[in-house]
Amino acid sequence: MTAEQWSNWSGYVKANPALRPIPESAEELQAIVRTAPGPVRVAGAGHSFTPLVQTTGTIVSLDRISGLKSHDTEKCQATVGAGMRLGELTRALQGVGQALANMADIDKQSIGGALGTATHGTGSTLGAYHTLVDRVALIDGRGGLQTYTRTAHEEMLQAIGVSLGAFGIFTEVVINNRPSYRMRKRRFVLPIEDMLSNFQDMMQAYRSAEFYFIPFSGHAMFLASDITDEPITARPPDDAEEGLGTLRVLRNTLKWLPWARRALIRNALRKLPREDFVEDWLEVYTSDRQTRFNEMEYHLPLEEGPKALTEIIQLTEKHFPEVYFPMEVRTVAADDVWLSPFYRRRTCSIAIHYDAQEDPSAFFKAAEPVFRRYGGRPHWGKMHSLTSVDLSRLYPRWKDAMEARHEIDPDKRFVTPYVSRLLGLE
Ligand SMILES: Cc1cc2nc3c(=O)[nH]c(=O)nc-3n(C[C@H](O)[C@H](O)[C@H](O)COP(=O)(O)OP(=O)(O)OC[C@H]3O[C@@H](n4cnc5c(N)ncnc54)[C@H](O)[C@@H]3O)c2cc1C
Known part of the structure; x- marks a missing residue:
């Protein structure tokens, strides 16, 4: 049995997963990660050009784990559901007097997806979206809910900051913003x-x-x-x-x-x-x-x-x-x-x-x-032909990142053949 076919924005990548659930809560998502047919991949807005989301197992959408949950005016931070689209986020932030420091070319991506591939805008002094993250809640490969903060888990945030959907499923993110401008x-x-x-x-x-x-x-x-x-x-x-x-x-x-x-x-x-x-x-x-x-x-x-x-x-x-x-x-x-x-x-x-x-x-x-x-x-989300052999040479902390990934997902619930080729997990 297969669910409805999934396709990316350009139509180049297609997938025929067994299941396409849209959970409403972190608890529901935890159960999906534990029991749904694997490999489990999370889809944002499908705006990546590489087959990161493609799986024959489960493609889960976080469209219902979305929205501005709270904001802190003093710290200029906002807590958001990771399925929230950037366009929605910008309007919500403007409503509370906050703003993103920078943006990419479009605002259709989900927050989880933008973090997943190191989505970036332009500016010599401005970092990509993942540099804005202060805290993240994620579901690990065994369905456990983990929270990592910049102050208490600096190394873990450096490991999972660009996650490719292979370091757990982000459910909630706290973003450092700046006053609206x-x-x-x-x-x-x-x-x-x-x-x-x-x-x-x-x-x-x-x-x-x-x-x-x-x-x-x-x-x-x-x-x-x-x-x-x-x-x-x-x-x-x-x-x-x-x-x-x-x-x-x-x-x-x-x-x-x-x-x-x-x-x-x-x-x-x-x-x-x-x-x-x-x-x-x-x-x-x-x-x-x-x-x-x-x-x-x-x-x-x-x-x-x-x-x-x-x-x-x-x-x-x-x-x-x-x-x-x-x-x-x-x-x-x-x-x-x-x-x-x-x-x-x-x-x-x-x-x-x-x-x-x-x-x-x-x-x-x-x-x-x-x-x-x-x-x-x-770019992790744009077409390229590199595999783990090439990529590991380009990233000095590659080995450490793979150890952190193993800690989060020891049973490889989030690993498809493509992810395996990319990260060398055969
Ligand atoms: C028209 C267009 C313009 C673009 N412009 C830019 C640009 O200006 N700058 C730039 O850098 N890129 C750009 N991109 C690329 C795009 O920003 C990235 O590919 C981005 O990852 C897409 O986000 P998405 O929500 O569609 O994620 P998807 O493509 O659906 O997923 C991307 C990755 O994130 C993972 N993921 C998604 N949600 C979560 C989550 N909650 N937890 C953990 N992992 C998750 C997925 O599993 C996957 O590995 C553009 C793409 C298009 C089509």
Whole structure:
């Protein structure tokens, strides 16, 4: 007997689990972990591109273990159910005068899922979501309920901070926030050579900065935000989907005429208005991604970013004329979490995308060695081909992390063949 088929956001990963329960309480979840067909995997919003959630056993959803449970104004902390979606969380926090310090590109993920793969935004001094965690309650592999706090269990929090759903199921998380704030966001287009020759200065000149390289254009779109006290201003309409549509049409019609494609994209970019607006924090970081894609993202030592991107651009423009999605480049602060791709390393993240209707394997297979040559660590939730042999070399505390995992889940209730290949648990 199987439950309804499960699929990730891009449609690339599918699963036919025996069971898909949606428990309403930690007690119900404990019983599921003890008795449901294994392996047991927890799904957030299914926005990862890798088969982390895939299992023939049980896919459990925490959609009903959600919501803002309480908040502490003095400490600026909030206690939330781990199934809560980030979009819901931001609105709830704003309602109590609190705010997340930073956000990724979208707000559709669940909190558990965002922590599960080291989901991050951009900002040289800003860490990924898992750096915000102060306390976590989780169900271990034998159905026990454990609580770990930053003060009493610092090492355990470093071990489980990026959990891949393999270090127990998080039910409740206490997040360190900051008082609600407004941001001024600016956007402008510049030649990619100018962007890359001033890479570190430009990325560090703002609290959050990122850029998108537009393939076959020679140009980048730079986005930068800073906290401000200025009043809210009118926000220009989001033109990202329209822009993507134009890039796809030009790809379809001019794939074999790169000079014409380049001229037309440049012309379109020249007409793009400069953006400059002020909004509440929760309106600034994220946008709605409607065009589906698959993605590979590698996290590189900060100083290697420009060299790696230059090679990726050359590779793409020489061999993959079908690529039209902009490449996204961000920075992330170093942290101390053992399986964090940002572990003790200031990072430049480079993401490449491929239309979800088309097969991304040749492009990603060609790009991956470039990222790896520059010391890249893959985003846990985005496509990559690494196994435990490669990964264990990239993470100095790998062995310690695996010992902690064994302590939490000695019977491998959360281990599928994919997780086993990733973590070396055969
Ligand atoms: C359109 C789009 C935009 C994106 N933008 C960004 C971005 O800007 N930055 C970035 O870093 N990533 C980004 N991602 C990737 C995404 O943030 C991550 O893959 C994230 O893990 C997805 O969260 P989710 O809730 O969908 O989790 P899922 O994909 O459902 O699960 C991810 C992992 O978390 C585990 N997990 C889920 N809930 C729990 C829990 N309660 N306890 C323990 N483990 C749990 C799962 O078992 C799995 O291993 C994007 C993805 C898409 C599709």
